[in-house]
Amino acid sequence: MQQRLDSMIGYTIHASDGELGKVQDFYFDDASWIIRYMVVETGNWLSGRKVLISLAAFGKPDVAAGLFSVNLTCEQVKNSPDIDTQKPVFRQHELKLHEYYQWPLYWNGGKGGILGATPYPVLKAADPKDSLEEPEKKDDPQLRSTRHMANYHIHATDGEIGYVEDFIFDEANWTLSYLIVDTSSWFIGKMVLVPRAWIKSIVWIEARVHIDRVREAVKKCLVYDPLNTEYPHNESA
Numbered sequence: 001m002q003q004r005l006d007s008m009i010g011y012t013i014h015a016s017d018g019e020l021g022k023v024q025d026f027y028f029d030d031a032s033w034i035i036r037y038m039v040v041e042t043g044n045w046l047s048g049r050k051v052l053i054s055l056a057a058f059g060k061p062d063v064a065a066g067l068f069s070v071n072l073t074c075e076q077v078k079n080s081p082d083i084d085t086q087k088p089v090f091r092q093h094e095l096k097l098h099e100y101y102q103w104p105l106y107w108n109g110g111k112g113g114i115l116g117a118t119p120y121p122v123l124k125a126a127d128p129k130d131s132l133e134e135p136e137k138k139d140d141p142q143l144r145s146t147r148h149m150a151n152y153h154i155h156a157t158d159g160e161i162g163y164v165e166d167f168i169f170d171e172a173n174w175t176l177s178y179l180i181v182d183t184s185s186w187f188i189g190k191m192v193l194v195p196r197a198w199i200k201s202i203v204w205i206e207a208r209v210h211i212d213r214v215r216e217a218v219k220k221c222l223v224y225d226p227l228n229t230e231y232p233h234n235e236s237a
Helices: 075-079 090-100 217-218
Strands: 002-003 011-017 016-029 035-041 051-056 067-069 143-145 153-156 158-170 175-182 190-195 201-202 210-213
Touching: 002 153, 011 075, 016 075, 035 143, 051 090, 153 217, 158 190, 158 217, 190 217
Parallel strands: 011 067, 153 210
Antiparallel strands: 002 158, 011 016, 016 035, 016 143, 035 051, 153 158, 158 175, 175 190, 201 210
């Protein structure tokens, strides 16, 4: 099933021994476009602290009830490394979390890139001996906030055509498969689904997404239907 990601903001998070808080945001890695963490607002029980919960701990969301179970305890979360989610999350921060929770190190197994579909990566168990020897620079954040990316402007090869409203994700592997693009300033009343595979580049500092299609191609994209949960998997269409 595929659904709109923003629909899960505000879901109640249930640990094995109680309520953790509410979903506030999601982080995806900008190589594979797979959701890696949710940001949970813990509320009064933990002084409003925001914590990162890895994909490795996700249960199946209950859409009807607005609930999301995770295979953690409240005590584990209380004692977890404190990471400031208002700032970029770097690989060093992730390593602290994965060592503490003994989560798999996803960055040692996955392949893929921005221009094509990425299979769900084979994960490696966390090992205290693992280091930060990665091909990426240590000061280059790999994780991006889905809420932060909302309102990024979409640029076709022949001009601007809209802005990012939200994402469609595949519940089977937590991959972002489409951008929901609001084109209402260009042709009235339409939100369309732009396949992720069309993305040529993203200028993060300028909040711009460039696609390798003309405006007319965007106009012909599937129209977003909030009642639809099944979309084609051929993202290059």
